[in-house]
Amino acid sequence: MRSVVRAPRLWRRHGLAKAVVVGAALVTVGLTYAVLVPNGAAGADGPQSQKIEEGRRLFAVGCSSCHGLNADGGSNGEGRMAGPSLVGVGAAAVDFQVSTGRMPAVQPGAQVPQKPPVYTPEEIEALAAYVGSLGPGPAVPAEEAYDVSNATQEEVVRGGELFRTNCTACHNFAGRGGALPHGRYAPSLMETTPRNIYQAMLTGPQQMPVFSDQVLVPEDKRAIIAYLVSLQESNDPGGFGLGRLGPVSEGLWGWLVGIGLLVAVAVWIGAKVPRVGGRNGQTKD
Ligand code: HEC
Numbered sequence: 532m533r534s535v536v537r538a539p540r541l542w543r544r545h546g547l548a549k550a551v552v553v554g555a556a557l558v559t560v561g562l563t564y565a566v567l568v569p570n571g572a573a574g575a576d577g578p579q580s581q582k583i584e585e586g587r588r589l590f591a592v593g594c595s596s597c598h599g600l601n602a603d604g605g606s607n608g609e610g611r612m613a614g615p616s617l618v619g620v621g622a623a624a625v626d627f628q629v630s631t632g633r634m635p636a637v638q639p640g641a642q643v644p645q646k647p648p649v650y651t652p653e654e655i656e657a658l659a660a661y662v663g664s665l666g667p668g669p670a671v672p673a674e675e676a677y678d679v680s681n682a683t684q685e686e687v688v689r690g691g692e693l694f695r696t697n698c699t700a701c702h703n704f705a706g707r708g709g710a711l712p713h714g715r716y717a718p719s720l721m722e723t724t725p726r727n728i729y730q731a732m733l734t735g736p737q738q739m740p741v742f743s744d745q746v747l748v749p750e751d752k753r754a755i756i757a758y759l760v761s762l763q764e765s766n767d768p769g770g771f772g773l774g775r776l777g778p779v780s781e782g783l784w785g786w787l788v789g790i791g792l793l794v795a796v797a798v799w800i801g802a803k804v805p806r807v808g809g810r811n812g813q814t815k816d
């Protein structure tokens with residue numbers, strides 16, 4: 532009995548009653564808001580904007596030193612490598628650059644090399660969401676766009692034709708890559724993923740031209756990916772590819788191995804004959 536009477540007095544004395552009333556009012560307003568505001572228009576607290584916020588934070592720490600705090604390009608300070616503005620490069624460019632370990636760049640050079648990725652897939656997604664939010668640019672493609680697990684043989688053949696028309700000038704007809712002027716190079720395409728083939732075409736890293744969806748429609752891109760995946764899978768059945776240089780390297784190997792074997796046999800026979808003779812001589816003695 533006594534406690535029931537005393538509790539409210541205690542509350543009043545500590546201003547707790549007020550707090551409870553305000554709290555209840557806040558909860559009511561919050562719930563009403565959640566019910567009334569349609570899904571997806573939740574604004575500042577939506578999962579996408581949380582991702583963008585997370586990306587902005589990661590960017591400030593790991594990328595802004597070169598690309599600027601607002602990703603609008605860094606100036607070339609003392610000994611610092613400037614990064615280009617990323618406004619409008621799109622989420623796909625970030626996904627490509629960071630998942631292949633090219634970004635964050637470490638030292639200046641003719642071309643930023645690939646290395647094991649520094650960020651987790653979730654962090655890459657956040658960075659991509661942030662840069663994607665800065666201006667219109669190619670989005671990370673949906674998986675259907677580059678999934679070629681059920682590609683037909685015709686698609687692979689058509690992809691080969693498109694590849695020879697558009698890509699072999701730099702990447703070599705077997706996708707093995709090649710050197711470019713000024714110490715730059717087009718990398719081999721034997722290790723890359725379907726997603727990054729698509730994104731490389733969409734964003735045109737460095738010396739590579741952009742193959743927009745107007746130039747190579749999505750079906751063409753898919754065909755090229757199907758062709759490259761079939762090349763990766765048939766990666767030299769039955770031995771070494773010898774650089775896929777054809778008769779030249781095959782001839783060289785034929786020469787080295789063939790002549791080498793002949794020489795070895797000749798030496799072996801040559802070494803055997805005197806020994807036999809010597810032993811004969813000994814038994815005679
Ligand atoms: C040490 C400096 C440096 C750091 C750190 C750095 N970048 Fe870069 N970034 C560059 C340079 C230089 C280029 C241009 C590279 C080239 O042309 O090959 C570039 C290019 C890029 C591109 C390609 C732009 C385009 O036009 O396609 C993207 C995307 C990118 N950076 C994102 C990032 C992200 C995200 C981070 C942080 C995780 C980051 N960079 C960290 C220097 C840097």
Ligand code: HEC
Nearest residue numbers: 631697698701716717718723727728731736737738739740
């Ligand atoms: C003018 C030369 C050129 C042409 C044409 C070209 N590329 Fe590239 N490509 C490059 C260069 C240079 C790079 C490396 C960029 C870098 O390191 O930043 C590259 C990178 C790539 C990568 C990334 C590889 C990796 O390991 O991360 C892929 C995939 C790719 N190219 C596919 C293609 C396809 C498919 C085509 C044809 C539709 C094509 N390229 C046409 C020059 C070219």
